Amino acid sequence: MSRDLASVPAGAGPAGPSAVALTPARLIAIAIAGLALVAVPYMLPNYYVSIATQVLIFAVLAMSIDILAGYTGRTPLGHGAIFGTATYVTIYWSTTLGGSPWTGMLVGVAAATTVAAIFALLAIRTSGVYFLLLTLALGMIVWGVCLRWTSVTGGENGIRGSVRPLFIATHSAFYYLVLTAVAVITFVMWRFVNSPFGLTLRGIKDSESRMRSLGYNVPLHLFIAFTVSGFFAGIAGAIYAMFNSFVSPSTVALTQSVAGLLMAITGGIGTLFGSFVGAAAIISLENFVSSYTERWLSILGLMFVLIMVFAPEGIVGRIRMILARSKG
Amino acid sequence: MDRRRFLTTTALGLAAGASGTFPMPYLARAQAAPIRIGLLAPLTGVVAAGGREMVDGFNMYWEENRSEVAGRKIEVVVEDDGSNPDVSLQKARRLVEQGRVDMLFGNLLANTGLAVANYVKGTGTPYFIPIIAADDLTQRQRIPNVIRVAGYTASQTTRPLADWALKQGYKKIATVSQDYTFGHEQCGGFAQRFTEGGGQIVGQFWHPLNTADFSPYLGQLANAGADAVFAMETGADATRFMQQYANFGLKGRIPLLGAMNMTDQSVIRTMGAEVDGIVSCAHFAEGSDNPVTVDFVKRHTAKYQKMPSLYGFSMYSGAMWVAEALKTIGGKTDDRALLLSTVLKTELTGSPLGRPVKLDSFGNPVYDLYIRKVQRGADGKFWNVPIETFPNYSQFGPYDPAEYMKQPPYSRTFQGIKR
Structure with a gap:
């Protein structure tokens, strides 16, 4: 099902090659979005700042999924596990081992990248629904290990401890740190998907056999794309460790992978920035609707159905289409 | 009402978001100065049924007391923790930072409570946990602002059961348990006490949560050569285990002892003769003939058409405990240290237990623990009837707290078994 979404034809889809150019209109849009993000701690009460931080973190996870789902045509369901590996390692390093959280984050990202590389070796030979299921199964293995390896992971109860250094203890200080990091990461990812390498990935998405006959090493490209995507998911996971100061198997569970994918889809697969919109939409729904009704999951479900019916290309994808159409 | 509130807040939020300020509806009502209590309960997810009973029990106390303590109104804000620790954490942040609650109550699963x-270790918010049984929260990793009012630690109530089993002449016991911390702790308390008393654990079987088919375990239990079986099961696993234990023909052949959750009302109220005669140990027994308990069970049944489970009882009594403390200090919630120390000092006399209960210095109640047997009541429904009492039993049981806490926490690999 998701496979179909991922392979919206490039012509109708939002990821046309023209997305590269930095037109004045785009620059203005980016500047406005940037200003709004910087202003968040001044405009919102403390609690919402922590929500905004969470949105930024999960947007990075969704973007890392988008690299595969939107640009390479492989929809993964194991990125929650890669994300959570970094969270586990970071927290384990800084609480159980008593190391510095910064080193912990580096080790965490390295661990996540390694896991992603292993996943990639096993998964890149498949595509479509088989890829989906294989990554799902690989993610479940990580979940199983986290659940059963009680002496290290704390089993069901997880690992707790305060990871965040004092100078970023407040919500707004931490928000700005995350915002800066996410801005850099987003720029790097944007460069990555629009690089010649990224264009090759799009070529693979459109037709693997054509790329192969043109002389591209398709499996190598897929392997690198998966590992790089896992690297970014790992960064998100390491930042999440600092945000949450707590990790349990639910962080590496299937629901996490699904949540990341849904954020990418809601925002618009193959749009990269759509991930921010998707993450904001889902996290705010989760947080605000749930305090009014315990049926918030149904509302979330309904929202997905509506988006799939009326804007299968996602919110940002839809907006881009409308803009493109109005230009003639 | 709810929908309207949602619409107005959303509209206000959007309007204000655009103009650069954000409304804080909770602060606007500060002049009435109600006491705000955040209640975290799993209303969705695997333990949603128990979560519902938690909320019911909690509300029942406040409704009976006109939602008022020491002249201040009580406002309960319920948040769904989704049976998930990350969601719990998020909701706790929301209640503390945005909802400005004076205290938090609740959670069901140990991982959500932990x-x-x-989180509250950092904020200092008083957090009361009538259901969370994780041993270390009131032992090795005690947090001063976390108090287990009307709750129990996992290993507390299985120790007297081991003593009772020894008294019955059981020499060899096999245990079967869900494979997670709560199970490890309950089994550990039992296994340690039983082996220290000269008994022998002839086998320990751990199965994953949500096991549909127990036959591999039941086969091994049948051949373990045990005089009795100790089982630690919760929720749907408990239902399935007891049914299959009977179907396998083990019922009546090998006596079945259980941790209290297995024969809790939330499990046995839908079951039949297969639960008859199972023995467990707990602080609360809905089949007690203590007039206060009888009255509570009657009121609860009238209100919710079912007998109270452990969840309902614990939340009701937990609310009462904190309310009593609030009465003592005139409803002053601003002084958290005073509130916490008063709760610790409060001896609860009016609880449905019908006997006074106090907290030990670690914030865990000291109970008169009942050995309970599941029997058919006058109306034909099964309930837990006390058959023996272990008075004044703390979470450390017969051990010295400092000595006890030197041993590692119970786990799959450490069960305190003395050989």
Whole structure:
């Protein structure tokens, strides 16, 4: 099902090659979005700042999924596990081992990248629904290990401890740190998907056999794309460790992978920035609707159905289409 | 009402978001100065049924007391923790930072409670946990602002059961348990006490949560050569285990002892003769003939058309405990240290237990523990009837707290078994 979404034809889809150019209109849009993000701690009460931080973190996870789902045509369901590996390692390093959280984050990202590389070796030979299921199964293995390896992971109860250094203890200080990091990461990812390498990935998405006959090493490209995507998911996971100061198997569970994918889809697969919109939409729904009704999951479900019916290309994808159409 | 509130707040939020300020509806009502209590309960997810009973029990106390303590109104804000520790943490943040609650109550699953406890360690918010049984929260990793009012630690109530089993002449016991911390702790308390008393654990079987088919375990239990079986099961696993234990023909052949959750009302109220005669140990027994308990069970049944479970009882009594403390200090919630120390000092006399209960210095109640047997009541429904009492039993049981806490926490590999 998701496979179909991922392979919206490039012509109708939002990821046309023209997305590269930095037109004045785009620059203005980016500047406005940037200003709004910087202003968040001044405009919102403390609690919402922590929500905004969470949105930024999960947007990075969704973007890392988008690299595969939107640009390479492989929809993964194991990125929650890669994300959570970094969270586990970071927290384990800084609480159980008593190391510095910064080193912990580096080790965490390295661990996540390694896991992603292993996943990639096993998964890149498949595509479509088989890829989906294989990554799902690989993610479940990580979940199983986290659940059963009680002496290290704390089993069901997880690992707790305060990871965040004092100078970023407040919500707004931490928000700005995350915002800066996410801005850099987003720029790097944007460069990555629009690089010649990224264009090759799009070529693979459109037709693997054509790329192969043109002389591209398709499996190598897929392997690198998966590992790089896992690297970014790992960064998100390491930042999440600092945000949450707590990790349990639910962080590496299937629901996490699904949540990341849904954020990418809601925002618009193959749009990269759509991930921010998707993450904001889902996290705010989760947080605000749930305090009014315990049926918030149904509302979330309904929202997905509506988006799939009326804007299968996602919110940002839809907006881009409308803009493109109005230009003639 | 709810929908309207949602619409107005959303509209206000959007309007204000655009103009650069954000409304804080909770602060606007500060002049009435009600006491705000955040209640975290799993209303969705695997333990949603128990979560519902938690909320019911909690509300029942406040409704009976006109939602008022020491002249201040009580406002309960319920948040769904989704049976998930990350969601719990998020909701706890929301209640504390945005909802400005004076205290937090609740959670059901140990991992959700531990996550919230870790958070309130930093904020200092009083957090009361009538259901969370994780041993270390009132032992090795005690947090001063986390108090287990009307709750129990996992290993507390299985120790007297081991003593009772020894008295019955059981020499060899096999245990079967869900494979997670709560199970490890309950089994550990039992296994340690039983082996120290000269008994022998002839086998320990751990199965994953949500096991549909127990036959591999039942086969091994049948051949373990045990005089009795100790089982630790919760929720749907408990239902399935007891049914299959009977179907396998083990019922009546090998006596079945259980941790209290297995024969809790939330499990046995839908079951039949297969639960008859199972023995467990707990602080609360809905089949007690104590007039106060009888009255509570009657009121609860009238209100919710079912007998109270452990969840309902614990939340009701937990609310009462904190309310009594609030009465003592005139409803002053601003002084958290005073509130916490008063709760610790409060001896609860009016609880449905019908006997006074106090907290030990670690914030865990000291109970008169009942050995309970599941029997058919006058109306034909099964309930837990006390058959023996272990008075004044703390979470450390017969051990010295400092000595006891030197041993590692119970786990799959450490069960305190003395050989």
